[in-house]
Amino acid sequence: MKMIVIADDFTGANDTGVQLAKKGARTDVVLNALPHSTHRTDVLVVNTESRALPEAMAQAKVREALQPYCQNDTPPLVYKKIDSTFRGNVGAEIEAAMQASGAQLAIVAAAIPAAGRVTLNGQCLVHGVPLVDTEFASDPKTPIVSSHIKTLIGLQTGYPIHELDLQVVRSGKLSTELQRLSQGSPSIVVVDAQTDGDLALLAQAILPLSTRYLLVGAAGLANALPASSYLAARQRLPVLVVAGSMSEATRQQIVFAAKEKSLSILDVDIERLLSPSSQTATEEITRQAVSVLRDRQHCVLRTCKDADARQMIDILCEKYSLSRQQLGDKISQALGSITLAVINQAQIGGLFLTGGDIAIAVARALGAEGYRITSEVVPCVPCGTFVNSEIDDLPVITKAGGFGGESTLRDALYFIEEMYSGK
Template sequence: MKMLVIADDFTGANDTGVQLAKKGARTEVLLQSDPTVNSRADVLVINTESRAVDAQAAARCVTEAIEHYAEQRPTLYKKIDSTFRGNPGAEIAAALAATGARLAVIAAAIPAAGRTTLNGECLVNRQPLHTTEFASDPKTPILSSRIATILASQTALPIEEFSLAAVRSPSLGEQLAALAQQQTLVVMDAETEEDLAAIARAAARLAFPVVWVGAAGLANALPATLYMQPRSRLPLLIVAGSMSEATRKQIHYASAHENTAVVDVFPQALLGEEAADCLNRLADESAAALLRQQHCILRASRSEQERELIGSLCQQWQLSRQQLGETISKRLAELTVAILNRAQIGGLFLTGGDIATAVAASLHAKGYRISGEIAPCIPWCTFVHSDLDDLPVITKAGGFGSENIISEAIGFLERLYEE
């Protein structure tokens, strides 16, 4: 997660989040803070629902939301109402205190919606805010059009106002940097989308982090580098739990024709007292390959002779063939999750129904959502109700598929990410 957006109401959370999502960011809007959210998300948007509470409670909501994600050190965007209803001063001050940032860059204008800022005042369709219907809002009435006055009613931090001339000046960045001696709220004039873009460019180049404060307009102007991880073709993780001859041939073909690393998983090593240590070693080896941008194949069977060892393993561990299969599938699923916690992947290829079921269960998914097929009888899906809901997953019965099916899967995944 690269950016945390904290909004004070649900519709504001959505209309700001969509500005980032439409640029390609994986954006999730949460109804409450949750430190276990999707690790693949670029942007998390938290709705604190704090617009109509008192200023002290609103500040506390913001502080708690930031503290949930402090270890990830995301860029912070404090979404406020474009007409400054609610508790903007208290919430911005809380955001500065919680992050330690020096500046809050405040640009609430949404020119496309008739919301602009001129001479430090908020205008709605060119009318001063206090003369519009927002002044008599039943929950959060507005008493002034001057933004500094609204903010100062809830915080004692210094407030600076930047005129349109300052915003449009080539020295905007230097002027902002000069204020960084102490925590300061900086109110920016903006009449056009280009004004917002100039503010975003200048503040993004500063040598220190800032708290971004605004509505949908400023969010739309932000450079994508602030909230998106660089996109690259991520490798495929193939979990080949099937011991069929067809699967062995498919692995052999892929290892000869693709940039792959084959990690052998011996079933007997997953059953003993050292199984946990074995899983950790295999997870480290697999993750290292994926981080080298190699596709990684977890291979449970190298030969027909290894398949014939199943009977002796059943005798050794006093398990039926079904029980042994379920145990090995569960261990392979645990290994898959351990790898996913160590490295990013572009997709999963799961061979064998037991493996597909066990992996979904280990990821707390409710099932699979079928999206299509990459070859006859070989579907591609996504998980249902999992942290990895958007991860492409290809499932295949052990004996199905042509010799080059893993290569086909790799090509399919690359085309999918190019769309």
């Protein structure tokens, strides 16, 4: 995830998020709650629903939303979405976002020229009318007392507030001015913008800044941002294959795929998963799988290396006093837990699950409520997604152990890879 947007209401979250989504960013809007996963998200938009809250509560909402993401070694770009007519707790939420993100400079550009909202000489104008003379001044929940943006923000923060007018924006020296302001103590700067071109100039001037900054605006500034600031370069992510079937067909499919694809096979020692050292075994196989996937190689977790493995079933059942059903359940549950642990630590492009017991165990481990079928890879081998699961809408291919020809796994890997091509 490269960017997080903190909005104070739902429609604002959406109208800003769509500016990024239309340029190809995977943009998820969440309703005042942490999502289960952000593995595939380019832009996360969090609605704090804090516009009409008391000031202290609004600040707490912003801090709570940002805290999990701004403590990373590579924190995302933070965009504080505000109302373009400055209703709500604008100053308080900017201050909270600066503190949570460690920003030295908050850059405020709330203009939406296409909607008739511009910033001129530090004033907010709506279709040429000063903000205080519009209907927004008498908003029933969050009335406006001034057209002067610096005054409105200053009502709720003690940070110094600077202003940069159109002359500076269009002078070619905007980046230099922003860099200068960012070198001092934490502060806020209000930037004029009368046209979409002015916002584009600002967006370009921000890129060279060497200190951490906070973007503050509405849909206009979001639309002006270059895609590179929030859209990661697309990579073909590896597939995690969980092969719990002992069928000869599955074993041959793995061997065939390994000859033609960048594929690593990790053999799971079933007996160790049943022994008192099962936790150590689980951690080891998880660590190995994560390492493979981080190297962008497809990874196969295999429980049946050769025909001899089938002969171990009765031995294990007798040794651990288990029926065949009980043994199968324990193996499936262990593989489900391993799959969840791997997914939580590595990015994957999809799942390939072979063996009915394994598929359902993984689905349950990921919290899935169902399986939504979207297509067919080869006859009787569907591709779909787990509904409301930890992996959101990542492709999941399921296959009965004995189904498919020699090339089925290879074809499935190609199928998922092609889903990402051109993105």
